[in-house]
Amino acid sequence: MENRASGGNTFIVAHSRKQMNDSISQKLHLHKDKLYTFSAETPPVTAVFRTNSGPQYAGAVFAESGCWSMLKGGLTVDSSGPAELYFESEDTSVEIWVDSISLQPFTQEQWTSHQDQSIGRTRKRKVRLQATDAHGNPIAGAKMAIKQNKLNFPFGSAISKYILSNTAYQNWFTSRFTVTVFENELKWYSTEWSRGKEDYSVPDAMLRLPSNTALQSAATIFYGTMEITNPVGLGAKATGGCFQKTRQLDGRTTLFMNEYDTIEKSGKGSASPDKYLQKLREIQSFLRGGGNLGIGLEGHFRTPNIPYMRSAIDKLAAAKFPIWITELDVDPSQPMHLDQVLREAHAHPAIHGIVMWAAWKPEGCFRMCLTDSNFKNTPTGDVVDKLLQQWTHAGLVGTTDADGFFETSFFMETMK
Incomplete structure (x- = not known):
């Protein structure tokens, strides 16, 4: 195991490997109630977290030799406790180079918030409706009820x-x-x-x-x-x-x-x-x-x-x-x-x-x-x-403002 530098960048190298799981390792403590995203720049390897309940695979990358690849993955665990991150490669003749390791924990609330934000960007569109009388005058305080006849998302x-x-x-x-x-x-x-x-x-x-x-x-x-x-x-x-x-x-x-x-x-x-x-x-x-x-x-x-x-x-x-x-x-x-x-x-x-x-x-x-x-x-x-x-607008109701407007977000077709 050694640190090497190339192009102004320093990274970790596992060399002279004898077994498929001979690599760098890092001891961690993982929590049951968290969702973890993982990434690292590596050659073709598999990322593994050894936990009390056994190995948990976080992801794998298969790429051409001689170049860096981004391994992206993630995991959850059955119980909180100690864990050890390491990398596997069945070809023991190759060195394992690792750089830019990232393990990010998220609570369920944070994960759900990200989902909601993504839905808001990709599945919904903001709309502004105005209620007017027969003469075109805005109606303040009007009740608006919206019904979607069918789901747009396939x-x-x-x-x-x-x-x-x-x-x-x-x-x-x-x-x-x-x-x-x-x-x-x-x-x-x-x-x-x-x-x-x-x-x-x-x-x-x-x-x-x-x-x-x-x-x-x-x-x-x-x-x-x-x-x-x-x-x-x-x-x-x-x-x-x-x-x-x-x-x-x-x-x-x-x-x-x-x-x-x-x-x-x-x-x-x-x-x-x-x-x-x-x-x-x-x-x-x-x-x-x-x-x-x-x-x-x-x-x-x-x-x-x-x-x-x-x-x-x-x-x-x-x-x-x-x-x-x-x-x-x-x-x-x-x-x-x-x-x-x-x-x-x-x-x-x-x-x-x-x-x-x-x-x-x-x-x-x-x-x-x-x-x-x-x-x-x-x-x-x-x-x-x-x-x-x-995923539809069943029961969506609202009240117009002083200028007769009501703003909301609609589920709308976004796929071309």
Whole structure:
């Protein structure tokens, strides 16, 4: 271990390493009620906090050798107590250089305040209304009531084929959501039960749902995108070929690269934000820069690491592609986790829409249900309804001032 200087900058170097976790370390005391953001300039490494409950991964960076990279991440801990920060690299032949380490604690109130500020900047617009009489004179003290007919932010859930014949399902769904995706009905095993015999009658019927009289008000629930799922582990030619063929079939469609554990898991997995962006650049190169690309983040959360989720989306947002959460679910016994993830996603300016993976079926949902078989909300469904109320202007009332004006902030469409 030694200090080195280069270009007027001094940094720490771990050299002559024998094990993957041979690195610099720093003893700390972490608090259960805090959310921590973490950053450091490093070579390709993983940042780890050793706590009483075991190692907590704060983030990882994969970059070209010989240059500095910014590792961004975050963590929360199960209990307050001592911790030790260190860095891991499986290649023990390389030195670990570390500079500009930052660990910032936030209270839940501070974190929520930041979310509210972000929503105010990116999801809302200030408006000024004036009440006047028939002669154009301002009316002071007039009561103003504002109602928003539908949510502008694209928010929805997957649906199953059972919505075709179940009016209660249709009514429950369309009274809440503005976008959807089919759960399994467009997958090959649903459209080609026998080799060479394709049958698209079910998804075709689902696409025609908006023409049904009962669904006229929800005619915008279907959006035109195509996703290539879990491509990070595929070769460049295989993945690029899929995107190229899809672009040839429909050049107008946004092609989403859909992957899991990119924002859910803070370790050194194969789908980390850096690995995701590396694969996205491969696809761009294969397409020679053409095609409308999008970033799809599945969002199958276990115990959410909200600070890491924010830092991961920050890094992905630098690619300047639309980002959607495409298959969001949590452990249904922990509805507060759904609340945490939805609030963080909705507050992030780079998120263009959210789709939950909660399609109802008589035999049960994939993992998380929002409603029971009588279409009464489950606890996770209650979380959704509470947030929908907060994300609209239900019950917004006010009184005009002496000049007849009333000022407020509206949720308005901000995505181009």
